[in-house]
Amino acid sequence: MQQRKLFFFIGTEAELIKLFPVMWQLTQKGVPYAIIASGQNDLKTSSVLQALNGGRVDLELSDEKTIRKTAAGLLAWYFSTWRSAKARLTAAFGADALRGGVMVVHGDTVSTMMGAYLGRSLGMKVAHVEAGLRSHNWLSPFPEEIDRVLTSHKATLHFAPGPEAVENLRKARAKGRVVDTEYNTIIDSLAYSRSVPCKNEAVQALRDGTPYFVFVMHRQENLANKKLVEAMVARVTAQAQTVRCVMILHKPTEVTLAQMGILEKLQADPRFTLLPRVEYFDFMKLLDGASFVITDGGSNQEELAYMGKPCLIMRDRTERSDGLGENARLYGGDLQAVDDFVRDYTRYRRPAVTPAQSPAACIADALCAATED
Known part of the structure; x- marks a missing residue:
């Protein structure tokens, strides 16, 4: 059996979604790899992992159920998992197999940083997918901006999704090799989602019915701003008089709306469809x-840019340039921007993007080459 030299360190489902097409490419090539789950999210229940390999994880370092859903709880989980991770990795795969292998991490989570630091401490090369994105503000988004910068210091192979990310890495004097994948791997995941049937009956019914728009607000900095929540609910309620509103209820969103006495009113409003988090491939169909x-x-911004779908981004700033000035408008803390967008959203429609090359295929080829260096 061919020895595994590639190790994917994955913490969240968002990371899994973007690494999925890379692992899919490697599977098609017959290249072995291992999946290491930090436990930040329970990946084994993910429909994306089910599509990849039936839900197999080679090593899981912790259990999501034990993590308190607070900043302090996440920090405590990080150090607790870190303390035992190196020994567990060595026991599972062997020091010789790890040394000289490639640890692949993605994006900007605390798991991304954990995987990069573990990889270097074990004598591995570190490959960072979706490298080079920057908001140039250490506190926004927090802690994502810090995670990205610290990860880049440990990476020796940087996969940057476009010229702006490449330039950021050049200015930061990133060590090692920088590969411009031109697009984010999410475009490959999006293409795959279009190739599989819709499983969610509610989503399929919406797609077969009357026009609708989608509203997603789940980031803590937005939910903590009660005046903003009230203002946005009032605006989407007004818009729902002419176009049905499909609202995604992430758990923090549901809790906030319930505490504010808004949830029950929305549930009783026939112009709203409230859905819990939808599995990824069906969610792409919903957005499409x-x-x-x-x-x-943030990932929605990328997906919608590739779809050419009119999009308002409810963030003060973003580390991504995808779609800005084209299909996407940044809220930037100005409610007038919301009103202007909703009033004239059709002018933000753009053709869907078709890449000349698959970013995932580019990354898979480079990873194979890195195992032979």
Whole structure:
């Protein structure tokens, strides 16, 4: 059996979604790899992992159920997991197999940083997918900006999704090799989602019915601002008089709306469809069928840019340039921007993007080459 030299260190489902097409490419090539889950999210229940390999994780370092959903709880989890991780990795795969292997991490979570630091401490090369994105503000988004910068210091192979990210790495004098993948791997995941049938009956019914728009607001900095929550609910309620509103209820969103006495009113409003988090491939279908989208999700910004879908980004600033000035408008703390976007969202429609090359295929080829160096 061919020895595994590639190790994917994954913490959240968002990371899994973007690494999925890279691992899919390696699977098609017959290249072995291992999946290490930090436990920040329970990946084994993910429909994305089910599609990849039936839900297999080679090593899970912790259990999501034990993590308190607070900043302090996440910090405590990080150090607790870190203390035992190196020994557990060595026991599972062997020091010789790890030394000289490639630890692949993605994005900007605390798990990203953990995987990069573990990889270097074990004598591994570190490959960072979606490298070079910067908001140039250490506190926004927090802690993502810090995670990215610290991860880049440990990486020796940087996969940057476009010229702006490449330039950021050049200015930071990033060590090692920088590979411009031109696009984010999310474009490959999006293409795959279009190739599989919709499983969620509610999503399929929406796509077959009347026009709708999607509203997603789940980031803590937005939910903590009660005046903003009230203002946004009032605006989407007004818009729902003419176009149905499909609202995604992440657990923090549901809790906040319930505490504010808003949830029950929305549940009783026939112009709203309230959905819990939808599995990724069906969620892409939901976004693809929408007239427009209002969201505070960073990955959503990328996905919608590739779809050419009108999008309002509910963030003060963003480390991503995808779609800005084209299909996307940044809220930037100005409610007037929300009103202007909703009033004239059709002017933000753009053709869908078709890449000349698959970013995932580019990354898979470079990872294979890195195991032979």
